[in-house]
Amino acid sequence: xxxxxxxxxxxTEHVLDVKPGLTVMEGAVKNNVPGxxxxxxxxxxxxxxxxxxxxxxxxxxxxxxxxxxxxxxxxENVEPNSRLSCQIKVTDALDGLVVRMPESQH
Amino acid sequence: MSKPRVxxxxxxxxxxxxxxxxxxxxxxxxxxxxxxxxxxxxxRPPLSKAWLKGEADADSLALKPDSWxxxxxxxxxxxxxxxxxxxxARAVTLASGESLSYDFLILATGARPRMLPxxxxxxxxxxxLRTAADAETLKGALGPGRRLAIIGGGYVGLxxxxxxxxxxxxxxxxxxETRVLARVACPELSQFFQRYHGEHGxxxxxxxxxxxxxxxxxxxxxxxxxxxxxLPCDAVLVGVGAHPNDExxxxxxxxxxxxxxxxxxxxxxxxxxxxxxxxxxxxxxxxDRQFRLxxxxxxxxxxxxxxxAIVGRAGPTPEVPWFWxxxxxxxxxxxxxxxxxxxxxxxxxxxTASFAVFHLxxxxxxxxxxxxxxxxxxxxxxxxxxxxxVSIDKLADTTISMKEVAA
Ligand SMILES: Cc1cc2nc3c(=O)[nH]c(=O)nc-3n(C[C@H](O)[C@H](O)[C@H](O)COP(=O)(O)OP(=O)(O)OC[C@H]3O[C@@H](n4cnc5c(N)ncnc54)[C@H](O)[C@@H]3O)c2cc1C
Ligand code: FES
Numbered sequence: 001x002x003x004x005x006x007x008x009x010x011x012t013e014h015v016l017d018v019k020p021g022l023t024v025m026e027g028a029v030k031n032n033v034p035g036x037x038x039x040x041x042x043x044x045x046x047x048x049x050x051x052x053x054x055x056x057x058x059x060x061x062x063x064x065x066x067x068x069x070x071x072x073x074x075x076e077n078v079e080p081n082s083r084l085s086c087q088i089k090v091t092d093a094l095d096g097l098v099v100r101m102p103e104s105q106h
Numbered sequence: 107m108s109k110p111r112v113x114x115x116x117x118x119x120x121x122x123x124x125x126x127x128x129x130x131x132x133x134x135x136x137x138x139x140x141x142x143x144x145x146x147x148x149x150r151p152p153l154s155k156a157w158l159k160g161e162a163d164a165d166s167l168a169l170k171p172d173s174w175x176x177x178x179x180x181x182x183x184x185x186x187x188x189x190x191x192x193x194x195a196r197a198v199t200l201a202s203g204e205s206l207s208y209d210f211l212i213l214a215t216g217a218r219p220r221m222l223p224x225x226x227x228x229x230x231x232x233x234x235l236r237t238a239a240d241a242e243t244l245k246g247a248l249g250p251g252r253r254l255a256i257i258g259g260g261y262v263g264l265x266x267x268x269x270x271x272x273x274x275x276x277x278x279x280x281x282x283e284t285r286v287l288a289r290v291a292c293p294e295l296s297q298f299f300q301r302y303h304g305e306h307g308x309x310x311x312x313x314x315x316x317x318x319x320x321x322x323x324x325x326x327x328x329x330x331x332x333x334x335x336x337l338p339c340d341a342v343l344v345g346v347g348a349h350p351n352d353e354x355x356x357x358x359x360x361x362x363x364x365x366x367x368x369x370x371x372x373x374x375x376x377x378x379x380x381x382x383x384x385x386x387x388x389x390x391x392x393x394d395r396q397f398r399l400x401x402x403x404x405x406x407x408x409x410x411x412x413x414x415a416i417v418g419r420a421g422p423t424p425e426v427p428w429f430w431x432x433x434x435x436x437x438x439x440x441x442x443x444x445x446x447x448x449x450x451x452x453x454x455x456x457x458t459a460s461f462a463v464f465h466l467x468x469x470x471x472x473x474x475x476x477x478x479x480x481x482x483x484x485x486x487x488x489x490x491x492x493x494x495x496v497s498i499d500k501l502a503d504t505t506i507s508m509k510e511v512a513a
Binding site: 022026029030031032034037039040041042043044045046047067070071073074075 | 130149151152165166170171174177402403406430432437439478480481484485488508509
């Protein structure tokens with residue numbers, strides 16, 4: 001299990017144990033974390049699972065694919081540490097990960 | 107006064123989401139979720155894609171984890187079929203005999219696959235793909251060397267073709283029209299998808315009428331075409347469109363027109379009854395008409411509309427209708443509907459498998475079909491909702507980014 005902290009835009013924190021193999025998005029949806037709607041169910045087609053990855057974790061979560069990059073390019077409130085959470089696979093190495101949600105998903 | 111009570115008939119993507127949005131929006135009254143299938147609400151899109159290929163499990167299909175329903179106090183009637191609506195008494199009768207009274211009723215009964223009324227249609231191995239159970243049966247029929255005949259070259263058929271190829275099956279797609287995706291996409295896209303599937307080993311019989319399914323020992327063994335040939339196969343997938351499950355609504359006298367007619371709050375002709383998802387015939391404010399859509403974004407938007415109306419909060423901003431499909435390494439994203447378009451413009455090169463087809467009405471974008479081209483999809487969606495003219499020259503010029511085109 002990897003402990004992941006999801007921080008809603010208003011600061012509400014959800015600390016959850018997420019099974020490796022799931023995506024960061026699935027961890028949120030399975031636990032009813034508000035703010036990650038995931039309309040397309042992880043198909044990298046909707047950008048409603050946008051999160052900011054805490055600086056300290058950016059190396060470990062890897063980088064966005066070209067497809068993800070261009071979806072993010074048109075999402076709202078994008079920052080350099082923006083990712084689509086459905087494209088981040090949870091591994092043991094992500095134990096402690098912190099992600100925040102943008103205002104637009106409030 | 108006691109709290110209002112909501113009954114949702116149909117525990118699919120729309121019905122399940124409506125229950126969730128009601129709670130998210132602070133609805134406190136009792137919620138009953140009635141679903142014919144024995145399963146909790148799940149997502150169908152993976153059934154023809156990741157799930158069929160073995161890349162997703164039942165857990166990841168589920169809309170919400172099991173525990174959510176108890177936590178959210180949603181009363182389930184799984185395996186329950188609603189058979190009658192009594193509008194006067196405001197009650198729904200289930201096949202079990204149980205009667206559920208409601209203050210608000212949400213119909214989310216979806217659609218069912220159209221089957222072919224031809225000889226042999228009841229042979230074992232003649233399949234449809236709508237439910238998890240259907241998908242399980244189809245998966246069992248696939249594997250190296252197994253021959254699958256797909257009737258109908260629509261999205262479900264083509265997605266299943268791609269997945270079946272990945273599982274090593276031989277696939278022939280039989281289509282009545284002269285091109286695949288004839289009902290839902292432009293000729294450029296049809297041509298591209300047919301070529302791509304061909305390169306992945308799928309064969310096509312276009313312009314082909316299906317006369318009968320032939321079989322031995324009650325099991326399908328071939329598809330008999332109008333030209334006299336019989337194509338041998340081990341299983342048949344019929345994917346020729348879906349029919350809205352609007353009989354309950356018709357029987358109780360709600361306005362129907364190939365789907366239950368609703369307004370932008372998803373309200374039917376009875377103010378206490380809503381209809382959402384594949385079963386609803388809904389207004390499309392951007393296009394000035396009513397239409398029935400079959401997509402997850404539509405199910406979610408209407409679930410939000412109904413839940414908002416019930417709790418008395420402002421509804422969601424009307425969305426541009428959109429849809430996605432995954433086949434092989436292709437991501438198809440479609441925004442808008444090509445109504446009233448007078449020309450099309452292809453941006454990018456289909457030979458590179460990354461391009462988009464824009465449907466234009468004068469200099470307004472009505473719809474965009476984007477293959478491996480998320481910027482075209484995202485910017486196109488924006489352009490469609492804004493209803494402002496676009497520079498056609500810029501749109502045609504791939505050296506100009508979509509950001510700039512949409513600016
Ligand atoms: C194989 C497949 C692939 C798809 N791929 C995509 C995709 O890539 N992108 C996309 O946007 N959309 C896709 N869709 C479409 C999408 O799944 C549907 O639009 C969506 O499921 C509609 O939700 P719904 O709740 O209206 O209907 P459904 O999800 O079908 O749910 C309706 C439910 O109501 C139940 N029901 C019906 N009558 C009764 C009754 N009288 N009593 C009780 N229960 C009843 C049914 O058993 C069913 O469980 C796909 C669909 C299929 C089948
Ligand atoms: S869930 Fe749709 S892009 Fe991540």
